[in-house]
Amino acid sequence: MPRFAANLTMMFNEVPFLDRFEAAAKAGFTAVEFLFPYDFPADAIGERLRGNGLTQALFNLPPGNWEAGEKGFAALPDRFGDLQDSVRTALPYAQATGVKRLHLMAGIADRRDPQAEAAFTRSVVWTAEFLMAHGLDVVIEPINPRNVPGYFLNDFNFARDLIVELEIPNLKLQFDIYHCQIIHGDVTMRLREMMPIIGHIQIASIPSRHEPDGEELNYPFLFKELDRLGYGGFVGCEYNPRGKTTDGLAWFKPYAGAKP
Ligand SMILES: O=C(O)C(=O)[C@H](O)CO
């Protein structure tokens, strides 16, 4: 049975951020993820996790000025220093939460630009090696160009080839099924092929990015497929609830309280 992580950036927005941990636990989640914790003290987040018996599945490294449109630095040749600073900023949050993987965002850059590609490879290698010493994995996530126009990492095959070529044991793929379906389709075959390098999975309905309970994909089939493939990681619920979060959790009822 997949172990679902509530995404606290998108779900349980009915209450302030620090109260979403309790809301997720009450709804039956045993794990959470979110985009960024950096507006809050690391210890406050650690306390909410422990107080509610939750495991932190994932969060992102600082992306730069999100409101101004920045989406990370990894592929930006002149931002390597910012990238290194962002990894050091995230470290105390990783230690306070006990998270085992961090998402390294690529940034807005042209994937056909050799300088951007070289910068991305350099950033990925540096980050993975730095975090390896702290027992952490790094995940990279292809994102569809409709949601984030101009995002460097917009192709699952490119991400797979880089991970396979670099052979860094703590470098893995963040397989967001929502993005995969929009970019390529053929989700089941890609899950089967890429399973050995997958470090985290995320879900949402396609095309509306709501609860995984209808529209373009048959999620119950995909959840069974993840079990069949022996996936032991987390499945992040990175969706915008259609209404009140708890009103949209009928899909989750069979899985509530799942332990690894
Ligand atoms: O957009 C997504 O799918 C993500 O997982 C990122 O963390 C946020 O851009």
Ligand SMILES: [Mg+2]
């Ligand atoms: Mg995602």
